[in-house]
Amino acid sequence: MLEFLKRLFNPEPSSVTARERLRLVLLSDHLALAPDVVESLKADLIAVMSKYVDVDIAHCDVTFEQQESVVAMLANIPILGMKAPARTPRPAAPPAVRQAQDDAPPPMSDPAPASAAVADVPEPEVTPAAVTSAPKPRRRRRRRASTKPAAAH
Amino acid sequence: MHELRQDPLPAAPPAEQRRGRCIVVTSGKGGVGKTTTTANVGVALAASGARVVLVDADVGLRNLDIVLGLEARVRHHVLDVLDGHAELDDALVSDKRVPSLKLLAASQTREKDDVDTAAFKAMVDTLRERFDYVLIDCPAGIEMGFQNAIVGADEAIIVCTPEVSAVRDADRVVGLLGERVKITLIVNRLRPALVKRGKMLSVDDVNAILRLPLLGVIADEPGVIVSTNRGEPIALDASSPTGEAYRKIAGRIVGTDTSTPEIPREPSFFGKLFGGQR
Numbered sequence A: 001m002l003e004f005l006k007r008l009f010n011p012e013p014s015s016v017t018a019r020e021r022l023r024l025v026l027l028s029d030h031l032a033l034a035p036d037v038v039e040s041l042k043a044d045l046i047a048v049m050s051k052y053v054d055v056d057i058a059h060c061d062v063t064f065e066q067q068e069s070v071v072a073m074l075a076n077i078p079i080l081g082m083k084a085p086a087r088t089p090r091p092a093a094p095p096a097v098r099q100a101q102d103d104a105p106p107p108m109s110d111p112a113p114a115s116a117a118v119a120d121v122p123e124p125e126v127t128p129a130a131v132t133s134a135p136k137p138r139r140r141r142r143r144r145a146s147t148k149p150a151a152a153h
Numbered sequence B: 001m002h003e004l005r006q007d008p009l010p011a012a013p014p015a016e017q018r019r020g021r022c023i024v025v026t027s028g029k030g031g032v033g034k035t036t037t038t039a040n041v042g043v044a045l046a047a048s049g050a051r052v053v054l055v056d057a058d059v060g061l062r063n064l065d066i067v068l069g070l071e072a073r074v075r076h077h078v079l080d081v082l083d084g085h086a087e088l089d090d091a092l093v094s095d096k097r098v099p100s101l102k103l104l105a106a107s108q109t110r111e112k113d114d115v116d117t118a119a120f121k122a123m124v125d126t127l128r129e130r131f132d133y134v135l136i137d138c139p140a141g142i143e144m145g146f147q148n149a150i151v152g153a154d155e156a157i158i159v160c161t162p163e164v165s166a167v168r169d170a171d172r173v174v175g176l177l178g179e180r181v182k183i184t185l186i187v188n189r190l191r192p193a194l195v196k197r198g199k200m201l202s203v204d205d206v207n208a209i210l211r212l213p214l215l216g217v218i219a220d221e222p223g224v225i226v227s228t229n230r231g232e233p234i235a236l237d238a239s240s241p242t243g244e245a246y247r248k249i250a251g252r253i254v255g256t257d258t259s260t261p262e263i264p265r266e267p268s269f270f271g272k273l274f275g276g277q278r
Helices: A002-009 A016-030 A036-049 A128-132 B034-047 B064-068 B078-082 B117-130 B144-151 B164-177 B192-196 B205-209 B221-230 B241-254 B269-274
Strands: A052-056 A063-064 A071-076 A081-082 A141-144 B021-026 B054-056 B103-106 B135-139 B153-159 B182-190 B215-220
Touching: A002 A128, A016 A063, A016 A071, A016 B164, A016 B205, A036 A052, A063 B064, A063 B103, B021 B034, B021 B117, B021 B144, B021 B192, B034 B054, B034 B064, B034 B103, B034 B135, B034 B153, B034 B182, B054 B064, B054 B117, B064 B103, B117 B135, B117 B144, B135 B144, B144 B241, B153 B164, B153 B205, B164 B182, B164 B205, B182 B205, B182 B221, B215 B241, B221 B241
Parallel strands: B021 B135, B021 B153, B054 B103, B054 B135, B153 B182, B182 B215
Antiparallel strands: A052 A081, A063 A071, A071 A141
């Protein structure tokens, strides 16, 4: 009877929970055990971003965090300013760069140093006014990493 | 206990061709059944006619001798041989039940760091010239004892129970063994009734993560405990399904058995009633 009630309120068998927990913990383990992979991922991320913006390479921080149901990649890549527009030259002045204050951080723990220089970068098409009215200046880029079990041995 | 038919020993090949296979039985996590697995797989291999030596590399925590029921016959141990205090032949304990099986016991009063890695490998190489199979019972952990145990092996059997901790450790060990070692998996202590009710990881769950060739699956059943109590490896019990599972594992190692490993099923009601062992 107790068993039945338990099953009624918690329909997921514990083996499914075990499977899911293992999947996440092994993904974290594999990332932690492959520092060279993480380093080259970080270098590639910076390289891609550097095509569009000036990145403060010395203060870049890429970490992985195991959360409740997902392993997330947290990339804190401070942006110093826009790159000079090379491909689509515009007659207008270079896009304004606004120092963002950390007034609306994403609802999660913050391992990044508070002093890191962060700039909110407007899209090239967006006017500075539109940027100012943007609801949330994004301080950090957050991406969900793929949570497929990795076989990096 | 039924006696297994003893095949005559195969004629020894010429010395220059001889190089037995060295297989380390390892897991990372302790208490998953490495020693029981080493004992039973070794016994089953030897019963099929192969010349087998079991090496207990768990220096300081010697147990393979007692699981095999040979504890009273150990006179010298691994470190006696490595330190030159005993001849290899004097340290090898014979098993009367399976004449082609020998045991090299671990030292109980020494520590794992006392083992010289190069000397251990040289000893394993010597054993490989004289036996078809050198099975090494690896200590738990991934420290020096583990490193010594794997140094001479080019094959590994990972023993893993269907538990999150065991799977995680097994995954770590697989990474440490690297590409050089050919790895296979034995899932140990499976409880079919729990798997059926979703209360235990299944063999597929375990191997979806480890992704290793499956050598066999051993059920968690009283017979294994009883046989260990008595020092009579269950692989010698011709009437036991678990003994049969170990013999099939041996067949797969030798290459004579190409069947897919069977997943143990829940014993029937009558099996539970009458299958009891004491």
